[in-house]
Amino acid sequence: AQSVTQLGSHVSVSEGALVLLRCNYSSSVPPYLFWYVQYPNQGLQLLLKYTSAATLVKGINGFEAEFKKSETSFHLTKPSAHMSDAAEYFCAVSEGGGSYIPTFGRGTSLIVHP
Amino acid sequence: ETGVTQSPTHLIKTRGQQVTLRCSSQSGHNTVSWYQQALGQGPQFIFQYYREEENGRGNFPPRFSGLQFPNYSSELNVNALELDDSALYLCASSLGGVSGNTIYFGEGSWLTVV
Numbered sequence: 580a581q582s583v584t585q586l587g588s589h590v591s592v593s594e595g596a597l598v599l600l601r602c603n604y605s606s607s608v609p610p611y612l613f614w615y616v617q618y619p620n621q622g623l624q625l626l627l628k629y630t631s632a633a634t635l636v637k638g639i640n641g642f643e644a645e646f647k648k649s650e651t652s653f654h655l656t657k658p659s660a661h662m663s664d665a666a667e668y669f670c671a672v673s674e675g676g677g678s679y680i681p682t683f684g685r686g687t688s689l690i691v692h693p
Numbered sequence: 694e695t696g697v698t699q700s701p702t703h704l705i706k707t708r709g710q711q712v713t714l715r716c717s718s719q720s721g722h723n724t725v726s727w728y729q730q731a732l733g734q735g736p737q738f739i740f741q742y743y744r745e746e747e748n749g750r751g752n753f754p755p756r757f758s759g760l761q762f763p764n765y766s767s768e769l770n771v772n773a774l775e776l777d778d779s780a781l782y783l784c785a786s787s788l789g790g791v792s793g794n795t796i797y798f799g800e801g802s803w804l805t806v807v
Contacts, residue, residue, distance in 0.1 A: 615798075622695070622783055622798035623736070669735050680726070680749050681796070683735035 581606045581672045585684035593692050598642075598657040600687050602670030605651065612653040613671040613681060614644055623669065629653060640664070665691045696720060697786050697799035705805045706774050714769040714802045718786030724748070725767040726796065727759060728783040736783055742767055743789045771804075779806045 586601040604610055611630050615623040627638025634646040644655045653670060667688050671681040696719035706712050718725050724743045728736035738751035742761035756772040765786070771778055781803055787796040 620800075622697075622800040623785075624695070624798070625795055628795065680738055680741060680751075682738070683728075685735045686733075 581610065581674050581682045583670050583672050583682055583684035585668075585670050585687050587687055588685065589688045589690060591690040591692065592660045594662055595659050598655070598660045598664065598689065600655040600668050600670075600689065602644075602653045602655065602684060603651050604653060604670070604672040606672055606674050608674050611673040611681075612644075612646060613673070614638065614642070614653075614655050615669045615671060615683075616640075617667040617669065617686075619666075626655070626668075660689075660691050662691050662693065665689055695797035695799065697784060697797050699782075699784050699799040699802050701802060702800070703803045703805075705807060708774055708776060708806055710774050711770065711772045712774060712804060714771075714782050714784075714804070716767045716769070716784030716786075716799060718765045718767065718784075719797050722786035722788050722797070723765050724787045724789030725761055725765065726785045726787070727767070727769045728785065729753070729778075730781040730783055730801070731777075732780070739769070748789070774806045776806050779804060 582605045584603045613628045614626040627636045629646045637643045642657045667686045669686045670684045673681040698717045700715050726741040727739040730736045741749040745761045758770045761767045781801040783801045784799045785796040
């Protein structure tokens with residue numbers, strides 16, 4: 580069975596500081612991993628995804644994530660936070676196969692201070 | 694803009710009533726999934742339709758049902774509404790049959806049950 584744990588329901592950073600959002604997964608087979616962002620009153624938008632190619636994945640808006648099999652982690656980072664990055668971030672895992680059904684974490688709210 | 698549209702955007706229903714939510718998938722996508730997102734939680738998978746057939750179901754009771762039409766649009770029906778059904782309902786479309794394929798979310802339908 581697949582599952583995702585996002586460490587920290589809230590992360591607070593200053594504008595210009597490093598953003599680090601943590602995600603650990605559990606999967607019985609090599610996983611597909613995703614990060615989504617949700618702005619207030621909107622649906623989810625894909626930031627990036629890992630599908631067994633390069634372990635360092637670059638996404639939109641300057642975000643990137645590194646797949647570490649030994650640590651079962653897929654942490655999301657951004658070198659310099661912008662005020663516009665304030666949103667809810669969701670990590671998701673899929674074990675692939677015929678029906679692609681991802682399992683989502685509970686989300687991490689990113690707060691950016693001026 | 695993901696090309697996935699949902700209606701209505703907001704609605705209020707009384708406990709015991711029935712509701713139908715609608716979703717138009719992105720052009721060319723043959724797979725539609727529905728998710729329930731309670732306040733402060735990640736999306737929970739309800740079910741998925743692939744070429745008009747249910748292709749996976751999460752841990753939701755039978756009073757949650759759905760349809761997919763020949764044009765791949767979809768409906769989510771919930772009977773005998775309960776207060777705990779109050780949530781954001783998200784529709785997502787994808788091109789099925791390809792593991793790890795990106796799914797695209799609509800902006801959701803906010804359901805309040807009073």
